Amino acid sequence: MSLLHEVSIGNVSLSSNLFLAPLAGYTDKVYRSICLHHGAALAYTEMVSSEGVARDSAKTVMLMERGEGEVNLAVQLFMPDADTAGRSLEGVMAYKPAIIDINCGCPVPKVVKTGAGSALLQNPKTIHEIVKTIVQNVDVPVTVKIRTGWDTNSINYLETASLAFDAGASALCMHARTRSQLYMPTAHWKLLSDLKRHFPDKVIIGSGDLFTAEDGVRMLQETGVDAISFARGAIGNPFIFEQTKALLCGKVPREISVEEKIEAIMIHLRGLVDFLGERTACREMRKHVCAYLKGIPNSAKARQEVTGALTVHEYEDALSHLILTRYSGKSL
Numbered sequence: 001m002s003l004l005h006e007v008s009i010g011n012v013s014l015s016s017n018l019f020l021a022p023l024a025g026y027t028d029k030v031y032r033s034i035c036l037h038h039g040a041a042l043a044y045t046e047m048v049s050s051e052g053v054a055r056d057s058a059k060t061v062m063l064m065e066r067g068e069g070e071v072n073l074a075v076q077l078f079m080p081d082a083d084t085a086g087r088s089l090e091g092v093m094a095y096k097p098a099i100i101d102i103n104c105g106c107p108v109p110k111v112v113k114t115g116a117g118s119a120l121l122q123n124p125k126t127i128h129e130i131v132k133t134i135v136q137n138v139d140v141p142v143t144v145k146i147r148t149g150w151d152t153n154s155i156n157y158l159e160t161a162s163l164a165f166d167a168g169a170s171a172l173c174m175h176a177r178t179r180s181q182l183y184m185p186t187a188h189w190k191l192l193s194d195l196k197r198h199f200p201d202k203v204i205i206g207s208g209d210l211f212t213a214e215d216g217v218r219m220l221q222e223t224g225v226d227a228i229s230f231a232r233g234a235i236g237n238p239f240i241f242e243q244t245k246a247l248l249c250g251k252v253p254r255e256i257s258v259e260e261k262i263e264a265i266m267i268h269l270r271g272l273v274d275f276l277g278e279r280t281a282c283r284e285m286r287k288h289v290c291a292y293l294k295g296i297p298n299s300a301k302a303r304q305e306v307t308g309a310l311t312v313h314e315y316e317d318a319l320s321h322l323i324l325t326r327y328s329g330k331s332l
């Protein structure tokens with residue numbers, strides 16, 4: 001089989017095996033739509049608190065709103081136990097997700113101290129209970145996102161995966177680091193190969209150190225995972241999906257021009273304005289812009305200017321200045 005292929009997660013058929021990972025603070029409905037437009041086959045919401053959904057918190061439930069053109073909404077939930085998961089399901093299903101994902105990897109102390117996120121890796125039986133409860137109560141596939149273990153002395157991904165699949169999980173994504181490693185040392189891709197070897201008939205999704213299209217191809221080649229999930233590599237770079245697709249089809253990925261990046265920024269910003277209102281959108285957009293402009297010569301001034309921008313017009317000014325600088329540079 002070609003490395004680029006369709007994937008089915010339960011009853012959900014996806015056009016390819018290139019996904020956008022859940023990213024708190026980044027994968028809102030606007031950015032998910034942009035990545036889907038550029039070739040991601042599935043885009044996960046950022047982690048959504050089951051407790052917040054159960055309490056019908058407006059700030060929480062808005063994270064589950066469907067993006068434009070988002071056919072298969074994949075909602076990621078975090079919770080400490082099956083009871084909390086169960087209490088949130090009515091609220092979650094009101095948003096008609098195609099897939100529900102369980103976060104068992106978040107390392108943030110605020111989350112871990114409640115028993116959720118990667119704390120669940122220390123209690124894999126709880127993961128089994130959570131998955132079972134959700135599978136029994138909804139008719140959409142459930143996926144699980146784990147890390148390799150809590151720390152290097154407690155690597156337990158095979159046990160966790162086995163319990164998740166026994167409980168009815170339709171796919172499992174592994175970020176190939178422990179909780180203690182956070183995001184820093186090189187991801188341990190060999191453990192992804194091992195996981196796939198142990199579960200040849202299950203859908204395994206790989207995560208960790210996918211910063212370029214070449215990384216995506218390499219992970220598919222080296223580990224045998226069924227699908228890959230771009231995270232930090234997709235921040236400010238929605239083009240990574242089409243670039244990976246091109247490489248996997250034996251083509252040279254096209255260069256993305258500065259003008260095209262600026263156009264993508266403005267589409268992204270206008271989408272956020274519709275979702276959040278102009279001032280909040282302009283604030284939210286700053287971190288994205290810094291990522292979009294990374295590596296572009298002479299972009300420091302534009303980056304600095306958008307940190308103070310509170311209107312779309314100010315963004316346009318800051319960015320047009322960047323294009324003018326480049327043009328004047330070219331004519332010298």
Ligand SMILES: Cc1cc2nc3c(=O)[nH]c(=O)nc-3n(C[C@H](O)[C@H](O)[C@H](O)COP(=O)(O)O)c2cc1C
Pocket residue numbers: 021022023024025045046047076103105106145175183187207208209210211230231232233
């Ligand atoms: C800013 C940020 C936010 C993240 N938020 C989530 C999240 O909400 N849920 C989740 O399962 N993983 C989350 N992750 C982990 C990523 O999905 C991914 O597994 C991890 O970054 C490893 O991939 P990478 O090395 O290619 O970035 C987050 C990572 C980052 C950097």
